[in-house]
Amino acid sequence: MYDEPKVTNPRNPDPWLALELDQSLPMDKEAKAALLRGQRGWSRRLLLPLVRPIAKLGIIFVQLLRLVMPERWQSPNLLHKTIYLGLKYFVSPDANRLILRHFNIGTEILAFTADNMGSVDIETTQPLRPKSLEDLLGNTFLIHDLNVFNFIIELNSRVSFEKISPKSLEEIDFSSISTEPFEFSELPDKWHNFLDLQTAIEIYTPLYALLLSDRDFWRASNSLQLDETVAIYIARIFGDSLHLSLVHNGHPTVPFSTLEAGFRLMLHGLDAECLHGYLRDRKIEQTIHNCRENTCD
Template structure:
């Protein structure tokens, strides 16, 4: 059943209200409806309830062990291509359709947020490399690694251009939302009896595998890229003159990297922040101002519907 229908058709018992339905119906934060439903259905799954508490300590212990192993054989058995083939197989066979939907959608969302910044700072001529997978076979194109590279390359190129031109990032005269999409063309995802693993459990399982098959430098960069959420949010907030937008971000303090031990949980927060940011841009694109009014600081100009 469609995740939206699962939550909407849930009977309401005032003496035993469903917390997942309450969170789905709440509209205090912007988020695509289908995405929010997929996230909540995934969160309330038995896999997350019973498997995650067991998998998490095992996965974190594996990260420690692999870190020790890599002290002696740092790059001998690394292979990004093999890693992504394993990830594609694992996602296709074991991971739930809701989790796979959220994973594939994340690459589109991340690409469009960077594109929005680049479009609204055209004078800087910052190139982007959008990642737009439509099915799990596209994972084999090393898109997880490329996603991390895109983030750091974008930040470096943007700020190099600002430095060379002796300027700071500033709002444009008119905001360009033409690169923001309402939906993404994702193909039907596997829905066999083996596809039961929730998003957080899958991330916890795949994180040590990710570490094992990548170089130590690639793994640390992937982990630290999660803290760029605050940086990217500040760029968007600056362009839109909406400083309160940074409140949507949960991963913060990029100058003080956190341990890789919590990378799995932080990756889920990273996805949530990106979805909220993208949904905010969709709202603004269509001139739906109620969400914007709650986030833009008083006294600052909000983008007009005409600018959308």
């Protein structure tokens, strides 16, 4: 990130400088810096335009293959082993760090929502707190998708949404939200760890289609649109819908084609970072407010 103002040519402004200086999104600074490094790197600029059409053709091919494959055909363990090896040997440290962050912040967002909608104890979700790439081998990606759907089903089975009244900032329970950086194990950083996050996602998407059941792949693809659903719950808690403008994946009532899953997964990651950043900022605001009220140091 740029720490000091840079001299820039008004006739030829640097678009990446503009994005780095922009403060419209409540993202963690390090996460934003890691994302932008990948977005402006040579891997995304040169490889992504080649990989994306091939990946979409791969998804179409798998969908056609599904017409003759046994319905029970799936191998989530092989999928996660393949993803793990790809992350370890080809994906950049920035991208790997963002992936590990995603599972941690997703767990915190769901926990926050449950804590503040009647203190519901959600029993069907499994907290995901990976600290290393090895932690992803336990079907973490698949469990992440199942968690969101199970969360919504169980939450709405126990809570009447219409009866949830907005809370004051002092009443909101932020105990599930971290304000300190997540600590991860040292990530691979060799000459062959060059793939940016978006290109890697496009490569892995056809593998999802092939190695998960058709139902699991469809569910994984459409779970990406549940960002808006969770954001609506959070809006109800705060009585403030401003942060809904940070969500861009659309409501899952009208699902997108699975061919767009790779791009929408990037949007999903951005949505999650913005929602978590919003909650982190509100927690800090609550702490400052309470400190002033109690005249603490």
